[in-house]
Amino acid sequence: MSQLVSVIIPTFKRSNFLADAIKSVNTQTFHNIEIIVVDDNTDIREIDKVKKVTKDWNNVKYFKNYRTKGACGARNTGILEAKGELIAFLDDDDIWLPDKLCLQVEYLNYYDDIALVSCQYMVKPLKGKAKKVNNSTKYLSRNDFFKGKCPATTSLMLTRKEVLISAGLFDENLPSFQDFDLWVRCLEYGKLIVVQEHLVEFVSHDNDRVSINLDKRLKGLNLLINKWEKEIKRNNSIKAFTSQYKSIAYLNNTKSITSTVYLKAIYFTVIYFLYNPTSKKSWRMIYYCFNKFINRKNK
Secondary structure (H helix, E strand, O other), X not given: OOOOEEEEEEEXXXXXXXXXXXXXXXXXXXXXXXXXXXXXXXXXXXXXXXXXXXXXXXXXXXXXXXXOOHHHHXXXXXXXXXXXXXXXXXXXXXXEOOOHHHHHHHHHHHOOOEEEEEEEEEEEEOOOOOEEEOOXXXXXXXXXXXXXXXXXXXXXXXXXXXXXXXXXXXXXXXXXXHHHHHHHHHHHHOEEEEEEEEEEEEEEOOOOOHHHOHHHXXXXXXXXXXXXXXXXXXXXXXXXXXXXXXXXXXHOOOOOOOOHHHHHHHHHXXXXXHHOOOOHHHHHHHHHHHHHHHHHHOO
16 A cells, blocks of 8 residues: 555635645545645635535545634644655646656655655646746755745645654744744755656736735745845855845745836846856846846836
C-alpha cells in the first residue's frame, strides 16, 4: 500500500474556483489521497457554496474554521487534521497536472536527505493558454532562500507531516511570506529538490489574493526581515533582498503607468538589477517591468 497523501486546500471567497482544484487532485495518477478542504469563510452564502462543492466528492473532508484565520492558519488546521504521512498543499484557485503527486512522492522516497519537493509551474490567465515559468535550479538550500530564491506558491510543495510538525507549522502572525518562513525552518531537516517538470498551473486573476495585497506584502516582508535579519545578512544585502520583493509587490499592484506605485516598482526593480546585473532573474524583472509599462500604455 502506498503512502497516504493528505492534500490541504484552504478556501476563502473563491468557491467558483474550488471544484476545478479538487478535480485536478482526483485526476492524479497517484491514488492514495485524502483531500482536506478548510473553509475560512464567515459569509453564510460562501460557506453553503463550499459545502455544496465538497459534497460532490467522496474523498473530501470538510473542516470549518471557527473564525477567519487566513490561508496559512487554514493550512495549519488541515495539517493537524491530516491522516497522511505526506502533506501537499493546493490553493483553491490553482490546478495540478495529473503526474504531480506521483513524481513528487517518488522523489521524496528516493532521496534520503530530502525534506521538501517542489516542481516547475505554469502561469495561466483566466482566458488564454498557460505559459511555462522555467527555473533551472534543481536544489534549494536555506542559503538560497536568503538570497531571494523561494518557490512561487505553496501549491508546488510536498513534504512529510513530521517535518511540518517539527518545524512548527506556518507562523500565523505573519500576514504574508508565511511559506518562505516555514520552508526555511523545514530545511533544517533536509534539502529541497525541484522536479524539473511543469506540474502546476498558477491561475492568474484579480480576485482576493495575498500576493497582490500590497499592504500585507510589505508588512509581511518587514516582519520576515526582522525575524531572519542575521541569516539574510550572511548571504545577501538587506537592500537587495528587500528590493526584489518590493519590486514584485508594487508591479502586481500597478493600475496606471503614471501612478506612484508604478514609479516605486521601477525604482526597486532597478535597485535589484544593480545588485544582480548578471542574473537571469534580474533581466526577467526588467522585462516584466517594461512589459507592464507597454500593456498599461496601450489600454
